[in-house]
Amino acid sequence: MLKDEEIVRSKSCIQCGTCVASCYSSRDTALSVRKIINDFIKTGKIPEDETALYCSTCYSCQERCPRGIQITEILFHIRRRLAEREIPEGLMPFYNSLKRYGIGVPPEEQHLKLREKLGLENYSVQFRKEDMKEIREIFRRLK
Amino acid sequence: MVFFPGCVIPNRYPGVEKAVFFTMEKLGIKLKPLEGYSCCPPPGIMRSINEELWYELAVRNIGLSGDLEVLTACNGCFSTLQDAYSISGGKGNKIRHYAEFLFRDVGLEKIREKVKKFLPLRVAVHYGCHLVRSSTYRNVDSPENPVMIDRLVETIGCESVYYRTRMVCCGAGGGVGAGFRDLSLKILRRKMENFPNVDCIVVVCPLCLRQFDTRQKDLDSHRPIPVLHYAQLLAVAFGLDVDQIGLEAHSTMNDDLINKLIKGDAEEV
Numbered sequence: 001m002l003k004d005e006e007i008v009r010s011k012s013c014i015q016c017g018t019c020v021a022s023c024y025s026s027r028d029t030a031l032s033v034r035k036i037i038n039d040f041i042k043t044g045k046i047p048e049d050e051t052a053l054y055c056s057t058c059y060s061c062q063e064r065c066p067r068g069i070q071i072t073e074i075l076f077h078i079r080r081r082l083a084e085r086e087i088p089e090g091l092m093p094f095y096n097s098l099k100r101y102g103i104g105v106p107p108e109e110q111h112l113k114l115r116e117k118l119g120l121e122n123y124s125v126q127f128r129k130e131d132m133k134e135i136r137e138i139f140r141r142l143k
Numbered sequence: 144m145v146f147f148p149g150c151v152i153p154n155r156y157p158g159v160e161k162a163v164f165f166t167m168e169k170l171g172i173k174l175k176p177l178e179g180y181s182c183c184p185p186p187g188i189m190r191s192i193n194e195e196l197w198y199e200l201a202v203r204n205i206g207l208s209g210d211l212e213v214l215t216a217c218n219g220c221f222s223t224l225q226d227a228y229s230i231s232g233g234k235g236n237k238i239r240h241y242a243e244f245l246f247r248d249v250g251l252e253k254i255r256e257k258v259k260k261f262l263p264l265r266v267a268v269h270y271g272c273h274l275v276r277s278s279t280y281r282n283v284d285s286p287e288n289p290v291m292i293d294r295l296v297e298t299i300g301c302e303s304v305y306y307r308t309r310m311v312c313c314g315a316g317g318g319v320g321a322g323f324r325d326l327s328l329k330i331l332r333r334k335m336e337n338f339p340n341v342d343c344i345v346v347v348c349p350l351c352l353r354q355f356d357t358r359q360k361d362l363d364s365h366r367p368i369p370v371l372h373y374a375q376l377l378a379v380a381f382g383l384d385v386d387q388i389g390l391e392a393h394s395t396m397n398d399d400l401i402n403k404l405i406k407g408d409a410e411e412v
Contacts, residue, residue, distance in 0.1 A: 024333055025330065056187075056327075057273075063278060063286045076190055076191060080192065080193070083191060089322070091191070094188050098182050098189070103181065104150045104185065105154050105155060105182075107153070107155075108154075111154050120153070122153075123177075123179070124153065124179075125179055125181040128178075131179035131181075138196065142196045
């Protein structure tokens with residue numbers, strides 16, 4: 001949740017552009033963190049396009065912001081609002097796998113073999129029916 | 144302590160998990176697996192979709208640990224569990240990352256005492272964003288000029304070679320690696336521009352590991368550099384057989400590095 005005090009703080013943005021200068025994703029895309037923040041503090045507007053999803057959440061902009069604005073947290077907030085319209089296609093395989101197995105990146109045959117060779121047990125929720133019920137219950141309640 | 148392995152370590156690079164347990168045992172730290180854990184889940188994907196779901200799943204994982212500290216070896220798991228713990232009103236340093244735990248609690252001297260074989264390698268250290276940023280929440284080292292991992296590799300005989308882009312993102316985080324593969328590769332390309340000539344890259348996050356390991360081949364005119372998690376290097380330095388750190392799962396490995404890992408240097412470098 002974006003805290004009220006962070007929304008207030010964001011209004012102290014001086015549009016200096018340090019965020020954009022620190023942003024590697026914006027060097028190759030149309031992502032402009034400065035513009036997204038500007039629109040957000042003026043009108044609370046959520047962008048129509050998907051550029052907020054290009055943020056790799058490296059936190060460089062937030063770390064360097066001279067006003068201490070929680071920029072990456074605001075981007076997370078915007079991304080959630082975008083996901084309310086539609087979950088981004090590229091994130092669906094991970095989401096579905098998490099829902100089904102309780103694990104975002106489940107093992108394939110070769111990884112299970114390697115685990116066996118190294119003497120490692122399998123103790124994630126994926127291998128425990130009772131625990132998996134809890135995960136399904138959380139998804140059922142909150143999705 | 145209990146070990147929270149996450150998804151990518153156990154299911155893509157299990158050698159890292161083996162190395163974490165081995166090194167902790169050698170250091171006399173009791174570590175048991177966190178049974179019944181689920182995906183952490185990652186902020187870049189799940190916190191960007193449904194924050195309540197992200198929170199509940201994370202809090203369930205933390206709850207499984209009871210009163211024990213939770214050790215992670217992944218920057219993503221570390222940040223998710225630490226943030227969820229803090230939102231839940233938790234106090235103190237319950238959620239730990241392998242690298243900062245070694246550096247701050249175990250200490251370099253104790254690590255050095257346990258070294259059986261120093262490893263005179265030239266390495267490029269990659270911290271990964273979420274270990275140190277945002278410093279408002281992480282508070283483990285400088286967000287711009289951290290030193291922990293440099294000291295940790297030097298302690299086992301490696302030379303940490305400075306490079307200009309060492310604090311640049313690998314390109315895999317925030318759902319970019321999953322959702323926007325072209326952009327992810329472009330960030331990696333910028334990261335690796337004018338990269339130094341080293342024996343290997345050393346990371347402390349399996350997502351960064353996978354990014355360097357599987358996507359360097361897609362960069363033009365670039366000879367892939369092998370990449371290891373620090374736990375794997377430390378395990379070899381503590382005497383674990385090189386055959387036991389799961390290198391068959393790495394696609395960028397080369398014989399030159401494997402020979403250097405096997406040989407090591409009994410004399411301090």
